Amino acid sequence: MTAHADFGLIGLGTMGAMLSLNMADNGFRVAVHNRTTSRIATFMDEAGELASRFVPCDTLEAFVAALKPPRNIILMVPAGAPVDDPIEALRPLLDSNDLIIDAGNANFHDTVRRANKAEQDGLPFLGIGVSGGAEGARFGPAIMGGGLKAAWDRVAPMLSAIAAQYEGQPCATWMGQDGAGHFVKTVHNGIEYADMQLIAETYGIMRDGLDLSSSACAEIFTAWNEGALQSYLIEISGKVANSVDPATGQPMLDVILDSAGQKGTGRWTAIEAQMLGAPVTVIEAAVAARNLSAGKSLRQEGERLFTPAERSLPTDTTLNTDDLRDALIAGKILCYAQGFDLLEKASDDRSWNLPMPDIAKTWREGCIIRSSMLNDMATALEAKPANLIFAPYFADLVSRTLPALRKVVVTAAGAAIPVPAMAAALTYFDTITQSRGTANMIQGQRDFFGAHGFQRTDQEGTDFHGPWLNQHLK
Template sequence: MEATAHIAVVGLGVMGRNLARNFARHGYDVAVHDRIPSRTHALIKEFGHEGTFVPAENPEQLVARLRSPRRLMIMEQERDATDAVTDRFTPLLAPGDIVVDGSRAHFADTRRREAASRERGVHFVGVGISGGADGVLHGPSITVGGSEKAYAVLGPMLETISARFDGKACCAHVGGDGAGHYVKMVHDGIARTDSQFLAEAYDMLRKTAGCSPGDIAAIFRTYASGRLNSDLLGITAEVLDHVDARTGSPFVDVVADTADRSGTGHRTVRTALDLASPATVLAQTVFAHSSSGHLRLRSAYRGLPGGDTGQLGPAEAERFCARVEHALYASRIIAYDQAWTMVQDAAAQYGWKIDLAAIAHAWRTDGIMRSALLDRMREAYTVNPYLNSLLADPFFAEEIAQAQVPWRETIASATRRGIPVPAMAAALASYDTLRAPRLPTALVQGQRDHFGAHAYHRIDLPGTYHTDWSNPERPEAHV
């Protein structure tokens, strides 16, 4: 058969199938292959009318049907499967061809695969795809990592199938090798934190203000009409409004209060630790979810004394609802600032040139991330691409200043009542840590020098020093 296909998609699970359909709907001829042949046949039988699909029974046939330079997109979801497909196809490709990994791969694996492919003259591109199965079909948010040469060939196709906002494709080339998957990992981490913030707000409103789940749904919709506007708030309100058909109880009351203790959140926290990037809000979110599933510990702690459990009167409850909005907003700013810092720290470590404004735009249409706040962040990084922090931008500095009293009062109220708000409290603690002119870390350094001779730096002299603690009057030794 003549080589006519513009791109190939290998792996026709839900995500791969919908991606292939998206390409076909936009006029591209798509070669398709899956290790389970029935998936290929089912795709063409059910959706063949949407465009041109070119089936292939084996790797050799698939590669032969691709135009040069060949573009081969892998949509396997397991690490070993991605390695197997890459190893099987790469020897069949020619220098200048492009292998694209659209899975949720760990960026370190993408860097490894890119280096190995580069030795053969083949481009390896890691693509972070956000928006879920529906978004992949109708227009995902896409962050691309790989060489600029590869993006020049592949990018126009990805921009064509991506979502659009303000007339511009929500697709960005964010750096070399694993940058696209790294940014996707951070995206998933911040989305998880956003969910935790809303869960903590719900808990406070219910236990402190005495609101029912339906009441809180209405409050969240009010929040969503203002600066906290986001799709996730709307989703959360819908969940809170839902009534369980079996029991007639609020849906949220019949769902087990334990979270999955695996996933990309753990991976993101480990990466932040490796980079010494202070992603404390995400870390507390992950640990909160881990704690929820630790039933043995929860059983041991249950019944132990806590704080005041009295509820507020109607007037004070209304004021409390307004304070919670401030706390949510300020906490989100800090969490996003930590996410951008993680991206900047990785860029410095791996030599990536990353445009944070472009990432904010790419995320703008993603279902769980879609929010007005991203517009402000994009504006901030457009005006000054080299911001060390969002809070160095006048708008965000003023927003945080305005939130100080209600933010602190909300956290204090939760603490007095024994209501856990680990993510919001971590956001406030991070803010106070970074704004402090001097931290008690000086004492920690002294302790470490005393018990382990780890040495320390002085503020008035260059170099590293150690004190002889058996005779502290003796002058410090320069080490």
């Protein structure tokens, strides 16, 4: 077989197929392979007029032979062993300067391991996060790269060509060494979980508290998408709320079971945040909410047993949709502030030197959490504020919208309408803006039962003890 393909791609599931078509659309010739070879023929049939830009390969040997050296191979397969297996099978067939790129939803710890192994063997390897779903993969995703800078530079022209564009700038950025790209993608997904949960809670108040129909909610979301909340998630929320089930004629939202699925990346975000001591309480609340949503039968039994108060706002309530809009703005900013704080802590811990403004810029188009707010976040992060909400622009915006968030959380709690992510955002704000908290009691307790010591407010040092210690020893 003549080696004439510019890139190779293994894994023709939805994301791999769409990314392959994107590459072909941008003038690249692509060799394709899939473990289940029948999928290759199906893909070629579906490729239509782009089929001539693909080289279908039933075996790895034919696949490698079809690629121009030095070879560049993209893996679009599920995380875990499905990534390790083709790497192990490919390496004996490749030259020392052939590059393997894992573009799946990998756990960044696996990417670190694979990158270290490749570096020890003197072989190039990249782990890149690709966000935007099937539509993004097909027409331009956000791409977050990790690995050796030289390897990134080698394929950056192609990745920039297939990435989403924001005002002519590609949303494709090298984030740092080894697993940096996949870590940034993980945090992106954690923020995605939280953003979606905040929107769902807002919908819940409109539906249960204000007794608004799905079509009325759709109108509100659509109007909000013209203002500060302009984003992909608000846009599609309006479309979802406005859709009608063809089978029953009912609003789609009324026939969708309230049990949310998840692939696990939000959970990974929460786990890594705990390991790094980074408070991502809004993301954690969103993950917990999805877990609770899965327990439908448990929630049904709970409702039967406790017969909670009617979930509607009092008739004399002053809560309105403007309050909900502002509360959502405040919650969104606080969620992103937590996400960027986690990225900073991971960057320090791993010596990645993550480019915070560039991360925000990369997320402006192509990815699921793209929004107009990210442009302002990129500008704010240039000044390296201690926290995103301390940047002047966002400090002002949070100050103006925080009263609405407080009003919504208090009102929803009084009406037995759960708003875990909004409540977490509010509590986070109240905590980081209170100079004297209550952890002195915790330190006293720890010293009392474990002699762990504490710092004093009036003396230097870290190993003071209370009078109870001597009483224990007598």
